[in-house]
Amino acid sequence: xxxxxxxxxxxxxxxxxxxxxxxxxxxxxxxxxxxxxxxxxxxxxxxxxxxxxxxxxxxxxxxxxxxxxxxxxxxxxxxxxxxxxxxxxxxxxxxxxxxxxxxxxxxxxxxxxxxxxxxxxxxxxxxxxxxxxxxxxxxxxxxxxxxxxxxxxxxxxxxxxxxxxxxxxxxxxxxxxxxxxxxxxxxxxxxxxxxxxxxxxxxxxxxxxxxxxxxxxxxxxxxxxxxxxxxxxxxxxxxxxxxxxxxxxxxxxxxxxxxxxxxxxxxxxxxxxxxxxxxxxxxxxxxxxxxxxxxxxxxxxxxxxxxxxxxxxxxxxxxxxxxxxxxxxxxxxxxxxxxxxxxxxxxxxx
Amino acid sequence: xxxxxxxxxxxxxxxxxxxxxxxxxxxxxxxxxxxxxxxxxxxxxxxxxxxxxxxxxxxxxxxxxxxxxxxxxxxxxxxxxxxxxxxxxxxxxxxxxxxxxxxxxxxxxxxxxxxxxxxxxxxxxxxxxxxxxxxxxxxxxxxxxxxxxxxxxxxxxxxxxxxxxxxxxxxxxxxxxxxxxxxxxxxxxxxxxxxxxxxxxxxxxxxxxxxxxxxxxxxxxxxxxxxxxxxxxxxxxxxxxxxxxxxxxxxxxxxxxxxxxxxxxxxxxxxxxxxxxxxxxxxxxxxxxxxxxxxxxxxxxxxxxxxxxxxxxxxxxxxxxxxxxxxxxxxxxxxxxxxxxxxxxxxxxx
DNA sequence: ATAGAGTGGGAAAACGTTCTCCGAGAATCT
DNA sequence: AGATTCTCGGAGAACGTTTTCCCACTCTAT
Numbered sequence: 001x002x003x004x005x006x007x008x009x010x011x012x013x014x015x016x017x018x019x020x021x022x023x024x025x026x027x028x029x030x031x032x033x034x035x036x037x038x039x040x041x042x043x044x045x046x047x048x049x050x051x052x053x054x055x056x057x058x059x060x061x062x063x064x065x066x067x068x069x070x071x072x073x074x075x076x077x078x079x080x081x082x083x084x085x086x087x088x089x090x091x092x093x094x095x096x097x098x099x100x101x102x103x104x105x106x107x108x109x110x111x112x113x114x115x116x117x118x119x120x121x122x123x124x125x126x127x128x129x130x131x132x133x134x135x136x137x138x139x140x141x142x143x144x145x146x147x148x149x150x151x152x153x154x155x156x157x158x159x160x161x162x163x164x165x166x167x168x169x170x171x172x173x174x175x176x177x178x179x180x181x182x183x184x185x186x187x188x189x190x191x192x193x194x195x196x197x198x199x200x201x202x203x204x205x206x207x208x209x210x211x212x213x214x215x216x217x218x219x220x221x222x223x224x225x226x227x228x229x230x231x232x233x234x235x236x237x238x239x240x241x242x243x244x245x246x247x248x249x250x251x252x253x254x255x256x257x258x259x260x261x262x263x264x265x266x267x268x269x270x271x272x273x274x275x276x277x278x279x280x281x282x283x284x285x286x287x288x289x290x291x292x293x294x295x296x297x298x299x300x301x302x303x304x305x306x307x308x309x310x311x312x313x314x315x316x317x318x319x320x321x322x323x324x325x326x327x328x329x330x331x332x333x334x335x336x337x338x339x340x341x342x343x344x345x346x347x348x349x350x
Numbered sequence: 351x352x353x354x355x356x357x358x359x360x361x362x363x364x365x366x367x368x369x370x371x372x373x374x375x376x377x378x379x380x381x382x383x384x385x386x387x388x389x390x391x392x393x394x395x396x397x398x399x400x401x402x403x404x405x406x407x408x409x410x411x412x413x414x415x416x417x418x419x420x421x422x423x424x425x426x427x428x429x430x431x432x433x434x435x436x437x438x439x440x441x442x443x444x445x446x447x448x449x450x451x452x453x454x455x456x457x458x459x460x461x462x463x464x465x466x467x468x469x470x471x472x473x474x475x476x477x478x479x480x481x482x483x484x485x486x487x488x489x490x491x492x493x494x495x496x497x498x499x500x501x502x503x504x505x506x507x508x509x510x511x512x513x514x515x516x517x518x519x520x521x522x523x524x525x526x527x528x529x530x531x532x533x534x535x536x537x538x539x540x541x542x543x544x545x546x547x548x549x550x551x552x553x554x555x556x557x558x559x560x561x562x563x564x565x566x567x568x569x570x571x572x573x574x575x576x577x578x579x580x581x582x583x584x585x586x587x588x589x590x591x592x593x594x595x596x597x598x599x600x601x602x603x604x605x606x607x608x609x610x611x612x613x614x615x616x617x618x619x620x621x622x623x624x625x626x627x628x629x630x631x632x633x634x635x636x637x638x639x640x641x642x643x644x645x646x647x648x649x650x651x652x653x654x655x656x657x658x659x660x661x662x663x664x665x666x667x668x669x670x671x672x673x674x675x676x677x678x679x680x681x682x683x684x685x686x687x688x689x690x691x692x693x694x695x696x697x698x699x700x
Numbered sequence: 701a702t703a704g705a706g707t708g709g710g711a712a713a714a715c716g717t718t719c720t721c722c723g724a725g726a727a728t729c730t
Numbered sequence: 731a732g733a734t735t736c737t738c739g740g741a742g743a744a745c746g747t748t749t750t751c752c753c754a755c756t757c758t759a760t
Contacts, residue, residue: 005716016740021718028719031738051466052411053716055402056745063466066446071431074626077421084421084448088459093466096416096446098434109438116401116413116443223630250630257632276424277627280573280600282607355746366710371748378749381708403746406715706757713750720743728735 004047013041024049055117064303065113067097067106068124074247074275075290076124079148082296083122090304092119103130110138118142120303125151128191143306145299148290150192154315157306159298162319163193163272166288167200169324170242170270171208173286177332179240179268181213185229185252186244188218197244197272213238219248226251230259239267240330246271246278246287253281253329268330283328291320354397363391374399405467414653415463417447417456418474424597424625425640426474429498432646433472440654442469453480460488468492470653475501478541493656495649498640500542504665507656509648512669513543513622516638517550519674520592520620521558523636527682529590529618531563535579535602536594538568547594547622563588569598576601580609589617590680596621596628596637603631603679618680633678641670 010017015034023030023038024047030038041047055061064087068076084094095118097109106126111134113121120143125131132152138144139156146158174182184201187194198218205214215236219225226248233241243249249271256263263269263283271278274289298318360367365384373380373388374397380388391397405411414437418426434444445468447459456476461484463471470493475481482502488494489506496508524532534551537544548566555564565586569575576598583591593599599621606613613619613633621628624639648668 003716007716017717018719018741019739021716022739025718029737034739048461048465050406050716052402052405053745054718056400056406056715056747057717057719059745061402063445071421071427071434072626077427080446081421081448084446085450088447093462094446095413096430096434096444097438098431100435111398112443115398254630254632276422277630280604280627281630282604282632353746357746367747368711368749369709372709375748379707384708400746403715404748406717406745407747407749409715701760703760704758707755708753709755710753711751714748716745718744720741722739722741724737724739726735726737728733730731730733 003050004045005050006047009038009042009045009047012045013037060119061117062091063093063095063116063118065095065097065110065116065118065121066123067099067109067113067121069099069101069106069126071096071098074277075245075273078276078292079124079296082293083147083300086296086300090300099126101126103127103134106131107134110134114138114141120144120307122147122299122303123151123156125149128152128189143303143311145302145306147295147299157302157316157318159295159302159318159320160192161290161295162321163196164200164203165319166272166290166322166324167197167242168204169322170272170286170288171201171204171210173324173326174240174242174268174270174330175208175210177268177330180210181236181238182210182240182242183213183215183233183236183238184217184242184244185226185233185248186216186218187221187225187248189220194218194221194244201242221245221247223247223251223254226253227255230255234259234261239333241267241269243269243271246273246275246285249285249287249329250277250281253283253285257282264329264331265333270330274325278325279327281329283331286327286330287325289323289325291322294320353400354395355400356397359388359392359395359397362395363387410469411467412441413443413445413466413468415445415447415460415466415468415471416473417449417459417463417471419449419451419456419476421446421448424627425623428626428642429474429646432643433497433650436646436650440650449476451476453477453484456481457484460484464488464491470494470657472497472649472653473501473506475499478502478539493653493661495652495656497645497649507652507666507668509645509652509668509670510542511640511645512671513546514550514553515669516622516640516672516674517547517592518554519672520622520636520638521551521554521560523674523676524590524592524618524620524680525558525560527618527680530560531586531588532560532590532592533563533565533583533586533588534567534592534594535576535583535598536566536568537571537575537598539570544568544571544594551592571595571597573597573601573604576603577605580605584609584611589683591617591619593619593621596623596625596635599635599637599679600627600631603633603635607632614679614681615683620680624675628675629677631679633681636677636680637675639673639675641672644670 006017006020010020020038022028023035099106103126124147135151136155144156146156150158186198217229217232230252249269271285271287274287278285278287356367356370360370370388372378373385449456453476474497485501486505494506496506500508536548567579567582580602621635621637624637628635628637
């Protein structure tokens, strides 16, 4: 019932605590016979090392804090999953902190995690500006990597999706399937996703010479805004609507259907992120899939690097290229959609 | 830079470590003047108690392990969120373990959490049978509450949704809006959700005297099965399809639309769980909303109870009544759906 | 005056590890 | 043979708290 300690294993195997620790941790060579006796005793008593004591002594808890704005944001669960797996593969555990999209809660959670002596922090920042202070302060104490959302330059390592590439993929695709009257529905925030995707859209349309057309409407990253934006955009008779994320796109899809507009016949719609719903929308949504696994792997890798080294060296900014996922919502107008759903791609499983 | 300890606060305030601990923890009355000096010094040095040391000494980490099958299952994020908030409100932190739907991984994660000295475990079991051993073993060491999914009787406290009530709500609703030729698409597994929802469906249809009709098709809890099941059910010309969860229902919706069947005109469709997608489907899905916040609160409450008491006493089984959410997919046939979406209910926010 | 209770404070033991010394014996070198 | 290294093992300090003693002192009641 009560836990078995090193002392008891030592007594049972007739040697010292130090020796038992050594053979179990493999930290120094130990005589074959002694080792056997120790292992035997440990086995018999069902000894399990107390990680708290180990942490106190060795000043490392083997624990990483994962701080995010809102686990219910549909893009995060898969990211959390990958991060969790990557960390567990290194024998680390994840302390989860959901911030309810509130920077003050975020600051408090970060402080709490530091008190709990996490070895490192992985943070998806709530807000570009308002998170900065807390993040910077935390980065002074412990290796810290920002994930997905930035937080000002030079604060900490950041690994994120290359929004410019993603937007370019979308626009190339639309143009190459004959769309010309393209418009953009984005978000007005100051977050990196909002800013970068808008900037990329504008740069790319210019590069492609589509600059004549192009209403741009900015709201927020929500379904409701997607629905509302359709009404503001429709009068200019576009043949494609590029949305800054999937939620906006799905909202747009809903409103367009309601108004009897044919997608993709009259208008193509694209999203960004590839959340699970994107594949389920009707028509299934063409979108940009963030390289979730690679993002997680890279972030964990960077953490490992700082944990191994002295946690100094320059801040890194890693941008990973996303992937275009073409589905029915952007099918060429020529093919008059008998079975538009066949474009659906398989799940990201494995 | 390096952390401030009790010793340093003691030295700075000219008193002993014991006294500092006492005033900061408020564990014993201490002279007013001394207390002031201590607090002042602590403040000035920026002292933060080391939770690991505290945990080692007081044999309590203030940490709870949350073990779940797959964070990407769309029903879980909101549950995780509520659990996390409820626990944090008590000053506890959450150690997250995602099991990848694998009972062996689950067992390993549970063992790891126990080594990390979690004060308690909150487990959404992967499998009714295969999780039993690991859960039972863990329950012997630490307060443990099962959430959402059971794991055999008497293993541990269990708080879950009352599937029978939920199914009754659905059937009453369908019957009272004129549906009679009702059929069921469920899952064949041995998990409590699969078994209970099927049993409840059968009991309730019998009670309502609908027993003449009623094909029942069993597959799994997936979109694909929902799509496939439609083809097997359609020949019997039902006017309502009751699905064992939302994924199945959304799959069914998709296939029905593809076949040109009018929902809800020809056939009503209902789901179970109220995952975020349910509201976004077209038509929006009538479903049973699990009382997520209450589930989390009750589970945490039970944990607290066992943490306070001696972790004995009988195992409890708490069933919470869910709520029917009527949306467009089950609108009465009479009202020939001008704007079927208006039935949509607001988000669960706040 | 003296015993008894009550108060404020310190010294030091514990919690379960890891790790630094240190010593005893065996093996290797000159 | 004596000096040096190596190997194996133990004693005990340390990690930063909490908590148990214990002491010194001040009140109050006899």
